[in-house]
Amino acid sequence: MHSVATTVPVRTVEDLCRAGLLEVGNGCRIHSSAVFLTADMLGTPRPIILGPGVTIGAFAVVHGGTRVGQDVHLGHHTIVGEPEYGYAVRNIYQGAGAVTTIGAGVVVRAGAVLYADVNVGDDTTIGHNTVLRTGVRIGSGSQLGANMTVERSTRIGNGVRCSPGSHLTAETSVGDRVFLGAGVRTINDKQLIWRDPDREQPLEPPTFEAGCRVGSGVVLLAGVTVGARALVGAGSVVTHDVPPDTVVYGIPARGHEQVS
Numbered sequence: 660m661h662s663v664a665t666t667v668p669v670r671t672v673e674d675l676c677r678a679g680l681l682e683v684g685n686g687c688r689i690h691s692s693a694v695f696l697t698a699d700m701l702g703t704p705r706p707i708i709l710g711p712g713v714t715i716g717a718f719a720v721v722h723g724g725t726r727v728g729q730d731v732h733l734g735h736h737t738i739v740g741e742p743e744y745g746y747a748v749r750n751i752y753q754g755a756g757a758v759t760t761i762g763a764g765v766v767v768r769a770g771a772v773l774y775a776d777v778n779v780g781d782d783t784t785i786g787h788n789t790v791l792r793t794g795v796r797i798g799s800g801s802q803l804g805a806n807m808t809v810e811r812s813t814r815i816g817n818g819v820r821c822s823p824g825s826h827l828t829a830e831t832s833v834g835d836r837v838f839l840g841a842g843v844r845t846i847n848d849k850q851l852i853w854r855d856p857d858r859e860q861p862l863e864p865p866t867f868e869a870g871c872r873v874g875s876g877v878v879l880l881a882g883v884t885v886g887a888r889a890l891v892g893a894g895s896v897v898t899h900d901v902p903p904d905t906v907v908y909g910i911p912a913r914g915h916e917q918v919s
Contacts, residue, residue: 680704684711684729690719697723699742699775700754707740716769724756724775728763734787735769742775743793748811748829749859752793762799786823798835813864822875830864837867840875840893849881868903890918 672689675681680697683689693715698704705723712730715721719733722740733739740759743752759773762781767773770788777791780799785791787805794812797803801815804823809815813827816835825843827833847864863882867873871885874893885891889901892908901907904918 675707680706680723682706682708684709684713686712687714689713689715690717690735692717693719693721695721699723699756700744703756705756705758710763722756722759722775725759725761727761728765728781730764731761732766733761734767734771737767737769738772739767740775740777741772746854747792748862749854749856757793768805780817792829804841816869828864829862832864832866834867834869834871834887836870838872839867840873840877842876843873844878846879846881865897871901874908888918 672681675695675697676683681695687709695707697707707721707723708726710727710729713727714732716733716735718736720738722742725740742754742756744754745752757776759775760778762779764782765779766784768785768787771785772790774791774793776793777795779797782799783797783801785803786807789803789805789807791809792811795809797815798817800817801819803821806824807821809827810829812829813831815833818836819833821839822841824841825839826845828845828847830847831845845865847862849863850860852858865879866884868885868887870888873885873891876894877891877897879897883897883900885901886903888904890906891897891901891912895908895912896910898911905914906916906918907914
């Protein structure tokens, strides 16, 4: 018995434009190896819109529903608008696409992956190999370093700096002008119960209020709030809320002084 391989017909940029599935603004530069997948895993087609001056690098993949603003740069091997599929955060996803919005002047560096229903504000930078999962929202003028994982429905404000290698768990809230050092780890599950609906408890993500600063290597437990303008020293383990304008450090982190 022989297996039969099936292939999807390749449609050129010109074909997609004629079909109304791709809109390309003036001055766009698209590498010949870039791929546009207008239909999601359920077969639903969604148009892709590229604003003026967009650059798309080699082997980039852009999915249906993606809307890219003016002068955006999508680096080599980037993936934008990837439909969620399989089990994740107590749900099973069927591969449905959604609108994915990239604001004007955004830079998405090589290897980054942005899932469907992500929204990135103007003039924000997404670092190499960083992953933004479904429903992530990022404000304008923020910078996310390389090799980060930002889980589903996380909210990141304006003017935020996240250093490389950090992990923001699902539904984390990051206020405006927050600074997160390298390798920050967040937790949203106090029970550590997985795929047991009879025992699972609601997730409790941490919150970073406006202007707070968190040093490299910090671990924040579930439900913790770091108050506005607070400072958490590198390598700390934060087990309780940090009041605004307070300096804390240690394992567990304890208050030592006020921010000067």
